[in-house]
Amino acid sequence: MVDYEIFELGEVRLQxxxxxxxxKLAYRTYGSLNQAKSNAIVYPTWYSGQHYxxxxxxxxxxxxxxxxxxxxxxxxLGNGLSSSPSNxxxxxxxxRFPHVTVHDNxxxxxxxxxxxxxxxxxxxxxxxxxxxxxxYQWALSYPEMVPRILPFCGSAKTSRxxxxxxxxxxxxxxxxxxxxxxxxxxxxxxxLRAMARVYAGWGYSQAFYWEELYSQLGxxxxxxxxxxxWEGFFLQKDANNLxxxxxxxxxxxxxxxxxxxxxxxxxxxxxRAKAIVMPAEKDLYFPPEDNAYEVRHMPNAELRVIxxxxxxxxxxxxxxTDTKFIDDSLKELLAQEV
Amino acid sequence: MVDYEIFELGEVRLQxxxxxxxxKLAYRTYGSLNQAKSNAIVYPTWYSGQHYxxxxxxxxxxxxxxxxxxxxxxxxLGNGLSSSPSNxxxxxxxxRFPHVTVHDNxxxxxxxxxxxxxxxxxxxxxxxxxxxxxxYQWALSYPEMVPRILPFCGSAKTSRxxxxxxxxxxxxxxxxxxxxxxxxxxxxxxxLRAMARVYAGWGYSQAFYWEELYSQLGxxxxxxxxxxxWEGFFLQKDANNLxxxxxxxxxxxxxxxxxxxxxxxxxxxxxRAKAIVMPAEKDLYFPPEDNAYEVRHMPNAELRVIxxxxxxxxxxxxxxTDTKFIDDSLKELLAQEV
Numbered sequence: 001m002v003d004y005e006i007f008e009l010g011e012v013r014l015q016x017x018x019x020x021x022x023x024k025l026a027y028r029t030y031g032s033l034n035q036a037k038s039n040a041i042v043y044p045t046w047y048s049g050q051h052y053x054x055x056x057x058x059x060x061x062x063x064x065x066x067x068x069x070x071x072x073x074x075x076x077l078g079n080g081l082s083s084s085p086s087n088x089x090x091x092x093x094x095x096r097f098p099h100v101t102v103h104d105n106x107x108x109x110x111x112x113x114x115x116x117x118x119x120x121x122x123x124x125x126x127x128x129x130x131x132x133x134x135x136y137q138w139a140l141s142y143p144e145m146v147p148r149i150l151p152f153c154g155s156a157k158t159s160r161x162x163x164x165x166x167x168x169x170x171x172x173x174x175x176x177x178x179x180x181x182x183x184x185x186x187x188x189x190x191x192l193r194a195m196a197r198v199y200a201g202w203g204y205s206q207a208f209y210w211e212e213l214y215s216q217l218g219x220x221x222x223x224x225x226x227x228x229x230w231e232g233f234f235l236q237k238d239a240n241n242l243x244x245x246x247x248x249x250x251x252x253x254x255x256x257x258x259x260x261x262x263x264x265x266x267x268x269x270x271x272r273a274k275a276i277v278m279p280a281e282k283d284l285y286f287p288p289e290d291n292a293y294e295v296r297h298m299p300n301a302e303l304r305v306i307x308x309x310x311x312x313x314x315x316x317x318x319x320x321t322d323t324k325f326i327d328d329s330l331k332e333l334l335a336q337e338v
Numbered sequence: 339m340v341d342y343e344i345f346e347l348g349e350v351r352l353q354x355x356x357x358x359x360x361x362k363l364a365y366r367t368y369g370s371l372n373q374a375k376s377n378a379i380v381y382p383t384w385y386s387g388q389h390y391x392x393x394x395x396x397x398x399x400x401x402x403x404x405x406x407x408x409x410x411x412x413x414x415l416g417n418g419l420s421s422s423p424s425n426x427x428x429x430x431x432x433x434r435f436p437h438v439t440v441h442d443n444x445x446x447x448x449x450x451x452x453x454x455x456x457x458x459x460x461x462x463x464x465x466x467x468x469x470x471x472x473x474y475q476w477a478l479s480y481p482e483m484v485p486r487i488l489p490f491c492g493s494a495k496t497s498r499x500x501x502x503x504x505x506x507x508x509x510x511x512x513x514x515x516x517x518x519x520x521x522x523x524x525x526x527x528x529x530l531r532a533m534a535r536v537y538a539g540w541g542y543s544q545a546f547y548w549e550e551l552y553s554q555l556g557x558x559x560x561x562x563x564x565x566x567x568w569e570g571f572f573l574q575k576d577a578n579n580l581x582x583x584x585x586x587x588x589x590x591x592x593x594x595x596x597x598x599x600x601x602x603x604x605x606x607x608x609x610r611a612k613a614i615v616m617p618a619e620k621d622l623y624f625p626p627e628d629n630a631y632e633v634r635h636m637p638n639a640e641l642r643v644i645x646x647x648x649x650x651x652x653x654x655x656x657x658x659t660d661t662k663f664i665d666d667s668l669k670e671l672l673a674q675e676v
Contacts, residue, residue: 160560161539161547167564168536172510175532194513198506198536201499206625209499222498226505284622287544 004028004051004081007112015256018098020088025108026081027051027074030058031066037119040070042109042138046129047245048237051075054131056317063330069123074109076130078244085182085240094240095182102130102252106137110145119145124334125273126150128315129286130245133158133252139273140257147338149271150330152278152306153286153315156254156294157264162285163250165202170246172198173239182240189235195242196230203230205282205311213309217318268297274338275301276329280314280322304329342366342389342419345450353594356436358426363446364419365389365412368396369404371455378408378457380447380476384467385583386575389413392469394655401668407461412447414468416582423520423578432578433520440468440590444475448483457483462672463611464488466653467624468583471496471590477611478595485676487609488668490616490644491653493628494592495602500623501588503540508584510536511577520578527573533580534568541568543620543649551647555656606635612676613639614667618652618660642667 009023028051033040041064043054051073058064064071075081077100085097092098113119125138125146132154139146155162176191178184204213209222219225234242255264277295279288288305295303306314306325314322347361366389371378379402381392389411396402402409413419415438423435430436451457463476463484470492477484493500514529516522542551547560557563572580593602615633617626626643633641644652644663652660 159544159548160550161544163560164535164547164564165539168506168510168532168539171532171535172506172513175510175513175528177515190513194506194509194532197502197509201503201506202539206497206499206623207627209502210497210628212498222501226502285544289545290548 004075007116009083009108009111012104012108014098014104015101016099020077020083020092020098020100023077023083023108024087025074025077025083025112027072027112030055030064030071030073031069033070033117033119037117038121038123039068040072040113040117040119040122042113042122042125043071043073044105044109044125044127044131044134045073045076045079046127046131047249048079048234048242049131050079050081056323057327057330063327063334072113072117074112076134076245076248077105077108078241078248080238080241084238085244086238097240097244099251100244100248101256102133102137102248103141103257105248106134106141109134109138110142113145121145121147124148124150124330126152126330127154128152129154129312130249130252133249136254136271137257139271139275140254140267143270143272146273148333148336149273149275150278150333151275152326153280153283153312155252155286155290156268158250158252159290165285166246166250169195169198170243173242179239182243184239187235188239192234192237192239193231196234197226199234200226200230202284203312205284205309207282207309208311211309265297268294269299271298272300274333274336276304276333277301278304278306278315278326278329280306280308280311282309283312283314285312342413345454347421347446347449350442350446352436352442353439354437358415358421358430358436358438361415361421361446362425363412363415363421363450365410365450368393368402368409368411369407371408371457375455375457376459376461377406378410378451378455378460380451380460380463381409381411382443382447382463382465382469382472383411383414383417384465384469385587386417386572386580387469388417388419394661395665395668401665401672410451410455412450414472414583414586415443415446416579416586418576418579422576423582424576435578435582437589438582438586439594440471440475440586441479441595443586444472444479447472447476448480451483459483459485462486462488462668464490464668465492466490467492467650468587468590471587474592474609475595477609477613478592478605481608481610484611486671486674487611487613488616488671489613490664491618491621491624491650493590493624494606494632496588496590497628503623504584504588507533507536508581511580517577520581522577525573526577530572530575530577531569534572535564537572538564538568540622541650543622543647545620545647546649549647603635606632607637609636610638612671612674614642614671615639616642616644616653616664616667618644618646618649620647621650621652623650
């Protein structure tokens, strides 16, 4: 009784050298593939999100309309549905789950799209946050397949500051002795709650809190928001899974794609897709200037800032204004000839 | 063999209702009080800072010149030198140390200045971060004594977002089981290190990390900076002291001054001192817009933003450009007739 499919990957050799055996890629599709297999969109997940967390941007009358498109949402490795520390049998389970890169994720997604669906060309790749990182990777690795990209609130390479923010998240989670270096049998709830509180200050902007906009999300006070939204979200997650995805995020680097020798600017320059790159005005860990730098090195890209005070969560589907702004841009991009 | 003096406060009734008995206020003076007792400046400390951490802004040829002024640096309650969880005997020691407000701090500093030194009027009050909060309080509580203030990188009331940032710091520190709800005999080093890593992303701006400016501070890599600067700083501190000052910070509210009934705008409006209010352009927890709001309600204040990418630490004395900018403004303010 699950709402997703599993694509059996078999043995996956990872960029960092280890092998995932009997690997699984969980995914869901929205809408049907047409006869020409020309209406597919790939929309990867984000840090700890699962496919259903992407559904706010999919719907009738929206850019990502299942009546017109086949929207494929692949779950990131480590997110608890695809192969993850929490669902991999020994000996590669829990604290021994291997390091997975953005490149690895996109590589297995490409297998899904080509082997399972026989698709040769997509309409678009889009994604939020770590999903944006995967979007850049799709465009670089499979230029002939990806004519359009719309990465939002993410980056091609994780900045040093973003890395430091994640160090804080990781340190809070792993400070809990119950974490037991990953060998817990009971979840390290104190660490998960601590990580949630650390995350809370980063996820939304200073102005969001100043204006008490959490009340628009149904929370009756600041503490209600910290417990109800933030702790509630991370308490559902597996600590090792979170750390696997955190490692993927911290080491996100488009320049590390084989053939580019760490040269990020050359990698950005090799993206042929028509791109609208959309940071949020007050995103505290993916600030607009980082995307501005990227766009300067991309031959076919526009920087379009999502205005307002919702910070990183401008791309999280939590308010209709930002959702419409993103959806309108997706419509515009999809309407363009490429 | 200490470089500071102790002012014996005796019994101090605190704003929240508890009493500090046999309380101590540690302070240091730089320069001599003149015969007219008219050349004193008060320069309070900041979160976990001690008097010597303020010395970068004091010196020959600077605005705060010991040859001309008597600069009094009082240590905040809870900072390990003034009465603190770490130096108070039972039963009010460690986890039982009472809650102390900004108002309490300034109240005992006022006793030092008037009872110990017999000063009736100061030249100036200035301070960084929590020191800025104490600066506003001085101006409101003792308007006849304080003709000029220059609060930098701080605020009159702790904003909700700032509160949330501190929730993350606190959660990381207290997630360590070794903290034992404050009854540790050995320091909770894992929690202290975790808190340091959380703090690291907040203390300096995104652009500071992008430009690797920690190399200008003598650190050879990002990890070297995280361990050497951040963990090194907090490992020296006592966890209960840090939590005492954190509580003071989280509950900073000029509007809670007796007589103002929580009305922050009325409190700001009652500040008579000539003020230059100086946020740092990229301060992540005291953003300039918060000070802009305050200045709109202060009758005699100018907002002057410290430009650049050093974030909160623009006010920490770690780079000569920002130090000169602050020092120049102090000189300008001190030169003005009031």
